[in-house]
Amino acid sequence: MPNVTISFNVKRKTGLLNSGRQDSEAGRYLLNALQAAIAGTNQSDGIVFTANEDGSLGATAFAGPAIAGLTMASSSGAVGGTVAGTLITVAHTGNDTTSSTALAAAIRASASVNRKVTATNVFMSVTLATVTAGQYIDICGARFTAVNGTPVKFGDFDMSGADAADATSLALAINRHPTTAMRYRALSSGASVLVFPTTNRTITAQSTQDKWAAIVNSGSFTTFTVGVKVPTAGATTAIIASQPGDLGNECRLTASGTNVTAVTNGSAGFLGNGTGGGTVPYLTVP
Numbered sequence: 001m002p003n004v005t006i007s008f009n010v011k012r013k014t015g016l017l018n019s020g021r022q023d024s025e026a027g028r029y030l031l032n033a034l035q036a037a038i039a040g041t042n043q044s045d046g047i048v049f050t051a052n053e054d055g056s057l058g059a060t061a062f063a064g065p066a067i068a069g070l071t072m073a074s075s076s077g078a079v080g081g082t083v084a085g086t087l088i089t090v091a092h093t094g095n096d097t098t099s100s101t102a103l104a105a106a107i108r109a110s111a112s113v114n115r116k117v118t119a120t121n122v123f124m125s126v127t128l129a130t131v132t133a134g135q136y137i138d139i140c141g142a143r144f145t146a147v148n149g150t151p152v153k154f155g156d157f158d159m160s161g162a163d164a165a166d167a168t169s170l171a172l173a174i175n176r177h178p179t180t181a182m183r184y185r186a187l188s189s190g191a192s193v194l195v196f197p198t199t200n201r202t203i204t205a206q207s208t209q210d211k212w213a214a215i216v217n218s219g220s221f222t223t224f225t226v227g228v229k230v231p232t233a234g235a236t237t238a239i240i241a242s243q244p245g246d247l248g249n250e251c252r253l254t255a256s257g258t259n260v261t262a263v264t265n266g267s268a269g270f271l272g273n274g275t276g277g278g279t280v281p282y283l284t285v286p
Contacts, residue, residue, distance in 0.1 A: 066248030066274025
């Protein structure tokens with residue numbers, strides 16, 4: 001879908017980090033910062049933006065950050081991975097989930113990588129088993145429907161392969177859907193799909209049927225097993241590029257430690273599924 005990415009430098013602090021908001025009010029702070037740069041009340045050397053007006057269902061038509069994961073399974077010792085060339089590990093606590101929480105925090109705290117990626121181990125999950133055409137699953141306010149063959153519209157995913165291939169297609173459908181692309185990123189692992197928030201934010205579902213923050217099998221299909229319905233800490237840490245676009249697919253990731261596995265839907269050893277973004281940068285000088 002059409003998308004715009006904007007970058008600009010200013011002389012004075014914008015106050016964006018101090019607002020502490022991640023809701024619509026944060027948008028007002030952002031608009032004020034951009035307006036100040038354009039008007040010259042907060043001196044800027046220039047505003048660079050890229051734009052994409054492609055509205056078709058394709059790899060360039062939506063903007064979303066690259067993602068990969070580090071999964072622990074009865075791990076021990078120093079656990080973690082090498083992220084963008086920097087080894088980051090934590091001491092295993094004896095519990096994979098709490099160790100993953102500590103690893104995500106360590107990645108976010110690392111000055112070597114936290115301008116390139118963020119991390120979270122909070123996610124939802126669903127497992128596919130012989131899904132047939134026409135069956136659907138509702139994820140964070142969007143409906144995803146199985147089709148037999150190449151998807152032709154947003155929300156379609158291909159069920160014509162084995163379960164793992166179907167899960168990969170569902171993850172891609174989530175990552176390029178207008179409702180979810182910037183709020184959540186999906187990663188398939190075997191026949192399961194894990195859905196992570198794009199930022200390390202607190203997501204509180206009002207109920208287990210809260211469609212904006214839950215996976216809901218509203219059709220009661222036995223081919224979908226919802227493992228984690230609402231965002232919950234688990235044993236997989238997602239490493240997510242800080243900026244949307246396929247540039248994030250160049251970020252390297254390898255696992256380190258006993259029973260720690262790197263999971264990606266891209267090239268081995270890299271983040272994957274980073275998509276969209278403009279093709280030509282434009283400069284405007286206030």
